[in-house]
Amino acid sequence: MADSGNSEAGSGFLSKFLSELFGSPLNLALVGVCSFLVYKIWSSRRKHDPPTPREPELPPLKKQDFTHEQLREYDGKAKDGRILIAVNCKVFDVTRGKRFYGPGGPYGIFAGRDASRALATFSLGEEALRDDYDDLSDLNSMQMDSVREWEMQFTEKYVYIGKLLKPGELPTEYTDTEDEVNEDSKDKKEKKTD
Missing domain, CATH: 3.10.120.10 (Cytochrome b5-like heme/steroid binding domain)
Incomplete structure (x- = not known):
């Protein structure tokens, strides 16, 4: 029972706060001005942040086995x-x-x-x-x-x-055509899932 009383008191406070905040045209204007200023500050900081440069992609590594x-x-x-x-x-x-x-x-x-x-x-x-x-x-x-x-x-x-x-295992000899065939089949699979 005490919990429901706290809940009602909390929701009563919130509804009273919101009615006070939005009940007066002056308060609404102040909320609007504050929101506008926060937006301007946030957007100006984003403009001044230098874009993070993307690292260039490395060329694909040729298929090979490794020790x-x-x-x-x-x-x-x-x-x-x-x-x-x-x-x-x-x-x-x-x-x-x-x-x-x-x-x-x-x-x-x-x-x-x-x-x-x-x-x-x-x-x-x-x-x-x-x-x-x-x-x-x-x-x-x-x-x-x-x-x-x-x-x-x-x-x-x-x-x-x-x-x-x-x-003691010998590396597999991969050919360029094998890589192309694997790439083609991978592309086909991706198109099927799209």
Whole structure:
């Protein structure tokens, strides 16, 4: 019962305040002037803010496979700033997500690395990242499902570049026509979903 009394008192105060505010032509004029001034201040600040320059898009990286050492070169700190991440032995160009995966980003620790174990265990620490091949054989089925889900998300959002090579595995020879065929099929899929 006390709550309903507080509720009625609160709504009574609000209705009294609004009637006082909008009941007088002078108050209405003052509210209008204040609103206009706030708008002018806000809009003038937006005009004076310099537009943030867009970084030029990097040309697409040619499809290729990577060793762990080669992958490490794409940590976003190199001259072109390209960032690659491996998930479940697939390498993705995540440069578009530089604010997340770049130096200083919340997931910058994954840049140029195999992030599979860290994503499976939801760990952002160095202990979840390996500098050599990690077969993930000690992960349980739920963690492996998580890795596959992350792989699907990266496949949908970023460009697949190639495989992360196991020790002794030879790289695949990708051809330019193969890349064109993949681009054509991707364009067709996008048109179907539109």
